Amino acid sequence: MQTNTEIWRANRMASCLLLGAVWIWCCESALAATVTRGPYLQLGTPNSIVVRWRTDAPTDSEVRYGAAPGSLTFHANSSTVTTDHEITLGGLTPDTQYYYSVGTTATILAGNDANHFFITFPPPGTPAPTRIWVLGDSGTANADAAAVRDAYFTATGSRHTDIWLMLGDNAYSDGTDAEYQAAVFNMYPTLLRKSVLWPTLGNHDGHSADSSSQTGPYYSIFSLPKQGEAGGIASGTEAYYSFDFGNIHFICLESYETDRATNGPMANWLRSDLAATTRDWIVAFWHHPPYSKGSHNSDTETELIEMRENFLPILEAGGVDLVLGGHSHSYERSYLIDSHYGLSTTFNDSYKKDGGSGREPTPYQKPAGLAPHQGAVYTVAGSSGQTSGGTLNHPAMFISLNVLGSLMLDFQTNRLDLSFLNSSGVVEDEFTIVKGASGPPPVPTGLTAAPGDGQVALTWNASSGATSYNVKRSAASGGPYTTIALGVTAPSYTDTTVANGTTYYYVVSAVNAAGESPDSAEVSATPQPLPPPVAPTGLTAKATGKRKISLNWNQSTSPNVTQNKIYRSTTAGGPYTLVATIPAATSYNNAGLISGTTYYYVVTAVNSSARESPTSNPASATAR
Amino acid sequence: METTRSIFLSLILCSLLPAGVSAHGDLHEQIAAVTKRIEKDPGNAALFLKRGQLHRMHREWDAAMADLDQASVLDPNLSVVDLARGRTLLEANWPIFAKLTLDRFLAKQPTHVDGLVTRARVLVKLNQPVAAAEDFTRAITNRSEPEPYLFIERAQALASAGDDRIDEALRGLEEGVKKLGPLVTLQLPAIELELKRKRYEAALSRLETIAAQSPRKETWLTRRAEILVQAGRLTEARAARMDALAAIESLPPSRRQDKTSLELEARLRAELFPQK
Numbered sequence: 001m002q003t004n005t006e007i008w009r010a011n012r013m014a015s016c017l018l019l020g021a022v023w024i025w026c027c028e029s030a031l032a033a034t035v036t037r038g039p040y041l042q043l044g045t046p047n048s049i050v051v052r053w054r055t056d057a058p059t060d061s062e063v064r065y066g067a068a069p070g071s072l073t074f075h076a077n078s079s080t081v082t083t084d085h086e087i088t089l090g091g092l093t094p095d096t097q098y099y100y101s102v103g104t105t106a107t108i109l110a111g112n113d114a115n116h117f118f119i120t121f122p123p124p125g126t127p128a129p130t131r132i133w134v135l136g137d138s139g140t141a142n143a144d145a146a147a148v149r150d151a152y153f154t155a156t157g158s159r160h161t162d163i164w165l166m167l168g169d170n171a172y173s174d175g176t177d178a179e180y181q182a183a184v185f186n187m188y189p190t191l192l193r194k195s196v197l198w199p200t201l202g203n204h205d206g207h208s209a210d211s212s213s214q215t216g217p218y219y220s221i222f223s224l225p226k227q228g229e230a231g232g233i234a235s236g237t238e239a240y241y242s243f244d245f246g247n248i249h250f251i252c253l254e255s256y257e258t259d260r261a262t263n264g265p266m267a268n269w270l271r272s273d274l275a276a277t278t279r280d281w282i283v284a285f286w287h288h289p290p291y292s293k294g295s296h297n298s299d300t301e302t303e304l305i306e307m308r309e310n311f312l313p314i315l316e317a318g319g320v321d322l323v324l325g326g327h328s329h330s331y332e333r334s335y336l337i338d339s340h341y342g343l344s345t346t347f348n349d350s351y352k353k354d355g356g357s358g359r360e361p362t363p364y365q366k367p368a369g370l371a372p373h374q375g376a377v378y379t380v381a382g383s384s385g386q387t388s389g390g391t392l393n394h395p396a397m398f399i400s401l402n403v404l405g406s407l408m409l410d411f412q413t414n415r416l417d418l419s420f421l422n423s424s425g426v427v428e429d430e431f432t433i434v435k436g437a438s439g440p441p442p443v444p445t446g447l448t449a450a451p452g453d454g455q456v457a458l459t460w461n462a463s464s465g466a467t468s469y470n471v472k473r474s475a476a477s478g479g480p481y482t483t484i485a486l487g488v489t490a491p492s493y494t495d496t497t498v499a500n501g502t503t504y505y506y507v508v509s510a511v512n513a514a515g516e517s518p519d520s521a522e523v524s525a526t527p528q529p530l531p532p533p534v535a536p537t538g539l540t541a542k543a544t545g546k547r548k549i550s551l552n553w554n555q556s557t558s559p560n561v562t563q564n565k566i567y568r569s570t571t572a573g574g575p576y577t578l579v580a581t582i583p584a585a586t587s588y589n590n591a592g593l594i595s596g597t598t599y600y601y602v603v604t605a606v607n608s609s610a611r612e613s614p615t616s617n618p619a620s621a622t623a624r
Numbered sequence: 625m626e627t628t629r630s631i632f633l634s635l636i637l638c639s640l641l642p643a644g645v646s647a648h649g650d651l652h653e654q655i656a657a658v659t660k661r662i663e664k665d666p667g668n669a670a671l672f673l674k675r676g677q678l679h680r681m682h683r684e685w686d687a688a689m690a691d692l693d694q695a696s697v698l699d700p701n702l703s704v705v706d707l708a709r710g711r712t713l714l715e716a717n718w719p720i721f722a723k724l725t726l727d728r729f730l731a732k733q734p735t736h737v738d739g740l741v742t743r744a745r746v747l748v749k750l751n752q753p754v755a756a757a758e759d760f761t762r763a764i765t766n767r768s769e770p771e772p773y774l775f776i777e778r779a780q781a782l783a784s785a786g787d788d789r790i791d792e793a794l795r796g797l798e799e800g801v802k803k804l805g806p807l808v809t810l811q812l813p814a815i816e817l818e819l820k821r822k823r824y825e826a827a828l829s830r831l832e833t834i835a836a837q838s839p840r841k842e843t844w845l846t847r848r849a850e851i852l853v854q855a856g857r858l859t860e861a862r863a864a865r866m867d868a869l870a871a872i873e874s875l876p877p878s879r880r881q882d883k884t885s886l887e888l889e890a891r892l893r894a895e896l897f898p899q900k
Contacts, residue, residue, distance in 0.1 A: 203650060212771060213737065227805055233837055236772040236807040265773050265809040272808040276838035278879075317884065369879045 033057040035110045037185045039102045042223040044163070044196035045230045045243075046094035046121045050223045052086045053102045055109065061085040065100040069113050077105050086223060094123045116193050119160060122246040124231060125278060127413040130246060131159055133191075134285075134407035136167035136326030137202065139175075139183035140385035147423035148384045148406050149188060154425050155408060161195040163245055167326035167381060168202025168256075168287030170218075175205035177217040183385075184221075198224075198243065200252045202287040202326065203303075211239040211257040224252075233273040240266050242273050248411055249279035251320075253286040253311065260306040267314060274318030280369055280435065281411065284315055285324040289380045291344070291396045294328025295388035299343045309341050319370030321433060322416065324407070326382035330390055331401040331420050333429055336364040336375035336464060340396060347395040349491075354464035356445065357398060358431030365465025368414065368436025375464070377431065379418070381407045399429050434465075440515035441466040444491070444508050449525035453560075453609040454500055456525045459492045463510035463517065470516065471495070474505045477522065481507055498527045532611035533558030536586075536603050541621035548591045549599055549621045555586050556605035556613055563606040566590070567615065572600050576615075581606075593623035651682045669699035677708055685716040703732045707739050714742060719749040735766045744777070753785040757796070764799075772809045775800030779813055783820075790817050806833040815851075824855035842871040842888060849895075865892050 037054030044050075051063045062077035076087050085102065092098065097119045101111030110116065122128040133152055138145050171179035185192065199222055201211060209216030214237060224241050228234035231244030232251070239254040251273065258266050274282070290308035291298050298304040304327070315323065316338055336354040340347050349355060353375030358364040366374045378396065384406045392400035404423040409416065414435040419427045446461035458471065469488045472481035473495065485493055488508075498504055503526040507519035533556040544550040555561060561584045567576035568590065582588060584605070593599060599622075602615035658675040665671060676691030689712060696705045706729035713722035726743040733739060740763040747756035760778035764770045775797055782793035797814040804810065811830045818827035828851055835844035845868035852861035872880060872889050879885060 212741070212773070213767065214769065214771065228837065234805055234807050236804045236809060259773065265776055268812055269807075269809050272812075272834070272838070275843045276840055278839045369876065372884050 033059045033104065033107075033109060035102065037181065038189075038192060039100075039110060039116070040185070040192035041118050041194070041196045043088075043225060043230060044118070044121050046123050047092050048088060048090045048229075049092065049118055049120065049196065050086060050088050051100065051102060052084070052223065053110070055083050055085065058083050059085075059104040061087055061102075062105045063087045063089060063100055063102055064108065064112070065089060065098045067098070069099045069116075072099065072101055072112055079105075084220075092120045094120050095126075095128065096120050111193075115190065118194060118196070119162070121244070124244055124246075126246050127280065127411075128162075128246040130162045130248065130409075130411040131156065132407075132409040132411070133161050133164040133195075134167065134324055134381055134409060135164070135170075135384040136324070136380070136406075137169040137329055137382040137386070138166065138187075138384035138406075139169050139171040139179065139202075139204065141172070141179070141183035141187060142385065144404050144423065145183070145187060145385040148404055151421055151423050151425040152406050152408065153191075155421055161191060163196050163198060164191065165250075165285055165324065166197060166199040167285055167324055168200045169204040169326060169382070169385075170199055170202065172204055172385070174207040175202075175216070175218055176208050177221070180217055180221055197222075198250065198252065200286050201239065201254050201256055203256050206256045211237075211254055214238055231279075233269065233276050235266075235269050235273075240269065242277075244277075244279055246411075247280040247413070249277040249282050251282065251284040251315075253284065253307070255286040255288040255303050255307050260303070260310055262310045262314075267310060270311065270314050271318075274314065277318075277370070280414070281322075281416065282315070282318065282320045282370060283322045283324065283409075284320050287325060288327050289325030289332075289378065289382075290323065291334060291340075291378050291394050292325070292328040292330075292332055292380050292390075293344065293392055293394040293397075293400070294330035294332060294380060294382065294390035294402075296328045296390070298394065299345075312341055313339075316376060317372045319372050319374065320376045321366065321435075322409075322418070323376055323378045325378070325380050326384075328380050328390060329382045329386050329388035330380060330392060331383050331399075331403055331405055331429065332380040332392065332394060332397045333399050333418075333420065333431070334378040334394075334396045335398050336366075336377055336433070337396055338373050338375045344394050344396070349459075349461070351396070353462055355461040356442075356464070358433070358464075360432060362442045363415075363432035363434045363464070365441060366433060366435045367465070377418070377433065379407065381405075381420070398431075401428055403428060440517045441510040441512050443517045444469065444510050444520045447506065447508055447520045447523050449504075449506050449523040451525040451527045453530045454496065454498060454527055456495045456498055456504060456506070456527055457492070458495065458506055458508070458523075460508055460520065462491045465512050466510035466517075467512045468510075469493075470509045470511060472507050472509070472519065475502070477505050477524065479505070479507075481505075481519070487511075500527050500529050502526065530560055530607050530609040530611055531558075533561050533605040533607045533613040535614040536564065536605050536616040539601065539603055539616040539619040541599070541601050541619040543621045543624045544589070545591075545624070547593045547595055547623050548589060549593060549601075549623055551588045551590065551601055551603065551619070553586055553603050553616055555584065558605065558607060558613070560608040561605045562608050564588075565604045565606060565612065567602045567604070569600045570597060572618070572620065574600070574602075576600070576602055595623050598622040651678055654678050655682065667698055669695040669702055672698065673702065673705060673708060676705075676712070680708070680712045680715060683715070685712060688712045703729055707736070707742065710739070710742050710746070714746050714749070717749075719746045722746045723750060735762070737763045737766050740766070741774070744781070748777075748781055748784075753781040754789070756781040757785070757789075757792075761796075770800070770803060772800060772804060772807055775804075775810055776813060779817065783817060787820070790821055793817055794821075806837070808834050808837070819851065819854065822855075824851055824857075827851050840871070840875075842868045842875075842885070845871055846888060846892065862896065865896050868892055869896070 033055040036056050039053040042050040058081045064072035064075045066072040099117045101108040103109035171183040205218045209218035224238040232242030242251045288303035335352045337351050340351040354364045387402050389402050408419045416433045420429040422428050441463045444460045444463045450457040471485040471493045473484045474481045505524045510517040536553045539553040566580040568579045569576045600620045605613040655678045662671045672691045672695035676688045679688035706725045710722045710726035723746045730739050740759045744756040744759035757778050764774050779793040779797045782789040800810045815827045815830050849861045849864035869892050
């Protein structure tokens with residue numbers, strides 16, 4: 001029979017043995033552990049950052065950090081034994097470089113060298129020169145993806161990448177953990193440990209992840225802000241979120257699995273988030289592009305259409321500057337455009353806030369800060385892992401390329417420069433947006449003058465940053481010009497104060513708060529009266545009721561027909577009497593006739609210059 | 625053993641596929657790829673289940689149901705097929721049949737969150753909002769980190785059941801606020817419900833929690849004024865409008881001059897200083 005003491009001793013002995021075994025196991029694990037993923041940086045803010053990594057054996061977790069390698073004087077740790085490690089470092093100083101290591105409380109497994117560091121985000125709202133790398137559909141884990149990566153690394157050189165974005169389809173073909181290992185962690189290890197990556201979910205990531213439950217590899221791998229912890233309004237979900245970097249507000253939407261309705265949670269959150277931001281720039285990104293004619297068609301595919309119809313009005317009212325998408329494996333980049341939510345066939349020049357290239361010396365210009373509906377550039381950048389062609393002819397696009405590459409963005413206070421870098425390192429497209437430029441707008445381009453009858457219709461390309469235009473006219477080439485219209489807000493004007501037969505010479509200038517641009521290139525036009533229209537054809541007459549005859553004809557094929565005249569006779573060949581003048585039409589009912597009488601008709605067409613055509617063929621019918 | 629394996633496989637496959645996606649895009653390619661695999665392995669129930677789901681996303685209801693039926697024939701123990709059928713029938717707008725099949729599924733897996741959410745949506749379509757709310761509640765209970773939409777859809781269901789359910793709807797949203805924080809997506813519908821009950825003070829209090837998160841206050845101060853007008857508290861409404869005006873005036877010139885700010889300012893001035 002054992003006493004209580006003996007039982008206690010026996011238990012104590014057993015406990016000691018067990019603890020010892022656990023300790024040895026932990027030590028062995030720690031000694032044996034190797035970092036198999038990362039480290040990689042997540043959820044950066046001015047004062048905090050998340051460091052994550054994976055080990056091949058379970059261990060506890062510790063990040064040591066400090067001002068220099070070999071001098072990692074701070075640490076944060078977790079006693080939880082795991083293979084997937086996630087440590088949040090808080091209390092950091094904004095815009096400061098820290099070196100770090102990852103490992104266990106006993107051992108450093110990686111880092112503590114010049115290649116493991118991060119730079120905390122700038123203080124909120126403070127403009128800072130910012131370099132951003134943007135990859136779309138990069139998850140092929142192949143030589144193409146590697147070429148795009150290497151081209152960017154060469155281009156950026158020693159310039160630190162402040163943040164990088166992945167536009168979805170980050171790991172083909174199903175976004176599994178193993179595919180993420182190959183396409184992300186094995187592909188970009190050096191950047192992952194130095195720069196915070198912000199992703200969005202693509203359809204291929206969605207094959208194995210579920211946004212409604214925030215489960216699956218995508219949601220397990222990334223730590224994203226749900227509570228507004230990186231700036232912006234809390235979304236309550238990692239599927240869509242926002243964050244700030246200096247004076248730039250980033251908005252990530254989820255275009256695949258999340259409700260895209262205008263009154264859904266994502267749209268309601270977006271409105272509040274936009275209303276709350278005080279930053280100077282807004283960049284929005286999601287996977288399915290609102291405009292594309294690449295390997296996906298924004299006229300026919302549900303996600304693309306709904307994002308365009310339901311979310312662009314909200315974003316543009318909030319002053320969005322740049323929208324990034326992927327999905328199509330191509331590079332497509334729009335003009336500076338606004339308010340186009342329909343099919344590509346409905347796009348025309350009126351949607352262009354600036355129909356130019358946006359390249360220096362004529363960058364796109366916008367007012368300072370966030371102004372609604374001042375234009376945004378829409379970019380498809382889904383060729384970071386493969387190209388898949390397409391018609392590449394969306395009319396909103398300034399340029400469309402079936403070329404491998406990625407985007408390099410540079411922000412400087414009131415200036416954004418975007419470059420599309422191909423896989424050989426060549427910049428194949430670039431543009432600039434300047435906000436609150438101090439000078440007057442650029443000279444309007446593309447002025448055309450179309451003569452009409454007593455009028456001249458003028459159109460030109462919108463000049464970025466212009467608030468209005470002045471239209472000037474001269475009777476002699478080269479001027480002097482008289483201003484005939486001030487404060488014209490649209491890039492078009494019709495001059496109705498002209499005399500037919502006289503040649504007029506026109507120029508326009510663009511105006512903003514800073515002043516007036518030089519005059520545009522001159523164009524001329526000589527208004528002329530319209531010639532008479534050709535006659536209507538195919539006139540038929542038929543008794544269709546009591547004392548009623550119906551007439552039908554083919555309209556004159558001449559332009560600007562405004563009226564038709566109906567002539568009648570009771571004698572074949574006339575003479576005819578005018579019985580009606582009607583707005584341009586192709587039928588007429590002549591009632592109140594005398595039963596048994598045969599009536600003969602002809603019709604004519606009249607144009608906007610009141611010129612009348614010859615008569616049509618005659619037609620007759622006998623009234624009942 | 626094989627059955628267990630195939631159930632497990634199917635569960636994974638089912639969870640892989642998102643609900644409510646109706647695009648084309650890569651669906652054609654995916655369907656073609658699965659079809660090729662079926663040609664090589666025609667006895668694989670999981671493949672038919674997967675293709676059925678893809679057809680559903682492509683809104684090809686007949687093809688989807690045919691594949692799901694075949695999956696059932698090949699593996700009668702694949703209960704998840706009923707969930708897939710339920711989703712298909714819901715999206716095809718056959719809610720009565722959707723409910724029958726989801727009842728069958730949930731009888732076997734009563735805590736399956738996707739099953740509960742899908743049946744809740746079916747019940748909303750069948751104009752049974754209280755029963756729908758109960759399913760949403762079960763889904764919330766069985767989710768470790770419930771998403772905002774679960775609370776929102778439950779509140780919408782209850783609010784549609786009549787005024788006597790509004791308090792319950794509000795309590796549900798409040799539960800979401802407690803779990804997820806004062807999310808604007810939860811507070812905005814809650815404010816509307818408070819106003820429906822004419823509980824102006826509660827609506828104003830919720831509005832405060834939203835405004836507190838936003839560096840820009842003018843929009844929320846204007847909303848505050850609107851609520852105060854509804855409450856008949858006109859003096860306070862005027863003060864709120866003055867505060868909103870002051871908030872706009874304190875904006876940097878670039879923001880103050882933007883169209884939204886100018887329109888809001890004009891509206892506030894018109895309300896504060898009407899032309900006689």
